[in-house]
Structure formats: structure tokens, C-alpha cells
Amino acid sequence: MNVRDSEHMIAELNREEPYTLTEELREADLIIINTCSVREKPVSRLFSEIGIFNKHKKKSAKIGVAGCTASHLGKEIIKRAPSVDFVLGARNISKINEVVAKKHAVEIDINYDDSSYAFGEYRTNPFKAMVNISMGCDKSCTFCIVPATRGDEVSIPSELIVQEIQKSVDAGAKEVMLLGQNVNNYGKHFTSEEDACNFTQLLQKISKIDGLERIRFTSPHPLHMDDEFLQEFASNPKICKQIHVPLQSGSSSLLKEMKRGYSKEWFLDRCAKIRNLCPEATISTDIIVGFPGESDEDFEDTMDVLEQVRFEQLFSFKYSPRPHTKAAEFDNQIEKEVASERLTRLQSRHTEILDDIMDAQMDKEHMVYFDELKAEGRVSGRSDDGKLFFVHGSEELLGKIVKVKVNKTSRGALEGTVCA
Ligand code: SF4
Known part of the structure; x- marks a missing residue:
């Protein structure tokens, strides 16, 4: 999502002035740090990065902070680091030229609606097309800062999505990656009959684009993986047989505390259905260990799901309390050492599974x-x-x-x- 947001920023800047990208800090006239705030570590690195850029940049060069940390810290960033010239929230990309032109401008309104905004064209690589289909998220997972930084969920009208994909196909791409916080919740908030379209129908529309051969998407939510969607996933030859099913925890009681809306049983049932309909599909996941209140039994449930599903890819993290989230206030936080041990165990077992999967690929x-x-x-x-x-x-x-x-x-x- 941030990579595509950066492309949109470059495209918008180029409408006013022709910028070229440079790897040389000392050559840059404009430095934008596009940030993530899902975990604590990148946020704490932000201020040391600003210091480094400020020390080595050209005197006249501007520094801007964009993305989720910009949305969440706002003008606090300029207070802590006055060398920052502007702050641009994740939901405010179409305002980039305004903030670049105004010293210490801050635009971070998370209710701002860019959903039908026609961003300029810019792709770092013409063969890799990423296309946003929705913005924001209307869930309230208790560990997650995203709804506070990217705002409520808004779907982009399907005809705009099709037009954008067509442009990328005309420019040489054969594959598209559809992006959204919750892609398979697409279209839930359309009010007019004209716009009405759910994610499965969107996939069907996109499949009709001539010259487009492959469709990927990230991230779907396990809760919205209904049978209709899984049938489409399995039977549509243009949809790549790779699916991300973010587990977060294998314990039904922790999933309730996380407000994920599904149970361990539902998750396993959806994965079994994917394996059954589409045995060649690979399944990846996200797992958080050390969520407040996670007992040994809860963690064993997570290990059990790992054993049963045998995910090809695993993105796993220790829980880190984030501002604006309910879980940060829970009084049963887990000791860091316990979370570290669990993460090591989870990752070691996954490495063994992954080695088996990859070894079996020889000569395929x-x-x-x-x-x-x-x-x-x-x-x-x-x-x-x-x-x-x-x-x-x-x-x-x-x-x-x-x-x-x-x-x-x-x-x-x-x-x-x-x-x-
Ligand atoms: S679904 Fe939950 S984890 Fe995903 S972005 Fe929304 S609030 Fe965050």
C-alpha cells in the first residue's frame, strides 16, 4: 500500500514540476519519508532518520513526512523535528503540491475522500501494476492503529478501477495487484444501484480486461471469505492461486479479544475449503504472538493452526501496543521474554515447514x-x-x-x- 502511495505522490508532484528520482541524498531537492505505524519500531526510527537526512541534505532541500505516522502524530512531528517542512497524512495524497509549497503545512484529515480522485500516472516498474480498490478500514481490531490513520473504509468505483488497470495493461503490465486494507469487503458502502458491486463481481469485471492475464490481491479478511468468493478464486483462471489469510491468533478466545469476528474453527474451515477447491493454491498469513492475555494454551492453538494449514509464507511479529488502540489499555500485557520465546518457536517450526515445501519444488x-x-x-x-x-x-x-x-x-x- 505504501509503495503505491509513494507512486501516487510522485505522479502528483510531476503534474506541477518534473521531478526525477535520485539515490543520492545530497542531490535531492525534496525528501519524503513515507511512514508506517503498524508497529512501534519504524515510528521510533523516524526521528533518527529525519536527523540523518537533515545533516546530509542540500541546504535548500525540503523534508516531508507522509503516511500513517504523519496521520497519527501530525504537527507533533514538526514540534519534535522543526527541520521537517511538511506533514502529509495517508489519506491526503492529492494535497501534496499544496503542502510542499507551504512551510510547515500539515494535512492529516482521515475523513478526506480521495476515492474518486484521478491520480496522475506513475509506475516505478511498468510490468508491476498495483491498483487501489479501497481506502481505510471499518473494522476495529483491538491491536490495530490503521482505522485511526487511514480512516473509514471507502471503495473506489469499479469503472475507475477498470480504467486504471486498462492503462497499466496498455503500458505493458500483464499482472495487477489489487490493494486495500480489506479487499473482500469491497463495495459494502456503495449506496447507488449504479455503483453496486461486491468483490467477487469486481474480480469478474476485471477478468474481462483484454491483455490482463493475472490478478492478485491483498489483503482479504478471513471473515468475508464466503463460498461465492472462494469459488471464484478457485475457478477463475486469471486469479493467481495465492491467497493471504491473516490469522493473527489461533485461539478463539483471543480472536474475540482482538475483535476479529471469526473463530479458530471458521479459519480452519476456510483454509480447508481453499485446499479442497484449489489444491495448488498457496496460503500465507500474519500472526501476532504475545497479545495481552495470551496463555500457553492460546499459543498452542496458534501452533496447531500452523501445523494444520502449513502456511507457505508467514509474517509474524511480537505484539506491540499502539496508540489509539483498545488493546494498549488492556492490563494483562505479556512479558517481552515470553513473547520472544513464543515468536522464536513459531518461526523455527515455520522454517521447517517452509524447507519441506521448497525442497519439494526441485525439478517442478x-x-x-x-x-x-x-x-x-x-x-x-x-x-x-x-x-x-x-x-x-x-x-x-x-x-x-x-x-x-x-x-x-x-x-x-x-x-x-x-x-x-
Ligand atoms: S481489519 Fe483489523 S487489522 Fe486489518 S486494517 Fe482493519 S483494523 Fe487493522
Whole structure:
């Protein structure tokens, strides 16, 4: 989401002035730090980064802070770091030219509606198309700061989404990544009949775009994975067979405390349905350990879900209390050492599972969409089920979907040769 937001910022800046990107800090006229606030660590790094940029930048260069931490801290950022010239919230990207032009401007209104705003065109890589389908989130998970930084959920009208994807296909992309905090809650708030469209119907509309061959999306919510959606996922050949199903915890009682709206049983049932309808699909997840009140039994429930589902990818974190969240006020916080031990156990077991999955890929063939040139004459891409591939090759492979045979496996990626 932040990568796409950064592209929108560049596109909007370019409407007023032609900027070019630089890796050289001393060359920059404008430095924007696009922030995340989901966990505590990146927020605490922000002020040291501002200090480093301020020390080494050109005297005339401006520094701006954008994204979720900008939404959450607002003018406090300028108070703590007066070298910051402007603050731009995650929901206020269309106002970027206004804030760049005004010393110490702060735009952080989380109710601001950019949902039908036509952002300028900019993509860092023409073969990788990311397209937002919704903004914000109307859930209230007790650990999560996102509703306080990105505001209520608003869906972008489907015809605008289709137009944007068409533009990216015309520019060379064969694959699109649909983005939203809760993609499969899409369309819940449309009030007119003309706009009415749920996520499954949106996928069907997007599939009709000529030249588009692959559709990915992130993140869906387990609660909204109804049978209709899972049938579409399994049967639509353009939908990549990779799905993120964020668990957070395997304990039904903790899921209740987290206000996730589903139980361990529902989660397992949805994953079983995915494996049943679509055995080739890969499932990834997010897990938080050490949520307030997490007992040994609760944690064993999480380990049990890991054993049963055998997630291909796992994004796992120790719980960190965030401002504006209910769980930060719970009085049964878990000791850091206990959470660390649990995280180590979870990640070690997942590593074993992942090694088994990746080892079994040797000599297998996959259709890979190549989208990036790498160093030493290599090109990278992803298989339909989301595995990262590297092959020796040149830019001629970019934007193409070709068959690759695996000849080397590792935990994070596969290497192979293009089949004749
Ligand atoms: S669904 Fe929950 S975890 Fe996801 S963004 Fe919304 S509040 Fe946060």
C-alpha cells in the first residue's frame, strides 16, 4: 500500500514540476519519508532518520513526512523535528503540491475522500501494476492503529478501477495487484444501484480486461471469505492461486479479544475449503504472538493452526501496543521474554515447514511472469502461486509469462531455467 502511495505522490508532484528520482541524498531537492505505524519500531526510527537526512541534505532541500505516522502524530512531528517542512497524512495524497509549497503545512484529515480522485500516472516498474480498490478500514481490531490513520473504509468505483488497470495493461503490465486494507469487503458502502458491486463481481469485471492475464490481491479478511468468493478464486483462471489469510491468533478466545469476528474453527474451515477447491493454491498469513492475555494454551492453538494449514509464507511479529488502540489499555500485557520465546518457536517450526515445501519444488515446472532485471544477468519473477523465481536472462524476458524448470531451491526463492 505504501509503495503505491509513494507512486501516487510522485505522479502528483510531476503534474506541477518534473521531478526525477535520485539515490543520492545530497542531490535531492525534496525528501519524503513515507511512514508506517503498524508497529512501534519504524515510528521510533523516524526521528533518527529525519536527523540523518537533515545533516546530509542540500541546504535548500525540503523534508516531508507522509503516511500513517504523519496521520497519527501530525504537527507533533514538526514540534519534535522543526527541520521537517511538511506533514502529509495517508489519506491526503492529492494535497501534496499544496503542502510542499507551504512551510510547515500539515494535512492529516482521515475523513478526506480521495476515492474518486484521478491520480496522475506513475509506475516505478511498468510490468508491476498495483491498483487501489479501497481506502481505510471499518473494522476495529483491538491491536490495530490503521482505522485511526487511514480512516473509514471507502471503495473506489469499479469503472475507475477498470480504467486504471486498462492503462497499466496498455503500458505493458500483464499482472495487477489489487490493494486495500480489506479487499473482500469491497463495495459494502456503495449506496447507488449504479455503483453496486461486491468483490467477487469486481474480480469478474476485471477478468474481462483484454491483455490482463493475472490478478492478485491483498489483503482479504478471513471473515468475508464466503463460498461465492472462494469459488471464484478457485475457478477463475486469471486469479493467481495465492491467497493471504491473516490469522493473527489461533485461539478463539483471543480472536474475540482482538475483535476479529471469526473463530479458530471458521479459519480452519476456510483454509480447508481453499485446499479442497484449489489444491495448488498457496496460503500465507500474519500472526501476532504475545497479545495481552495470551496463555500457553492460546499459543498452542496458534501452533496447531500452523501445523494444520502449513502456511507457505508467514509474517509474524511480537505484539506491540499502539496508540489509539483498545488493546494498549488492556492490563494483562505479556512479558517481552515470553513473547520472544513464543515468536522464536513459531518461526523455527515455520522454517521447517517452509524447507519441506521448497525442497519439494526441485525439478517442478511453473509458469513465471518476469518483471524485474537483477544484477549479474539475472531476471526475477513470480509463479502463479506467488513463488519468487530467478533465472539467467535479459530484458527480453520482462513482461512475459514463460515456463521455467526449477534447478535450485532455497527458503526464500527458486532458481531455474527457461524451458525451450
Ligand atoms: S481489519 Fe483489523 S487489522 Fe486489518 S486494517 Fe482493519 S483494523 Fe487493522
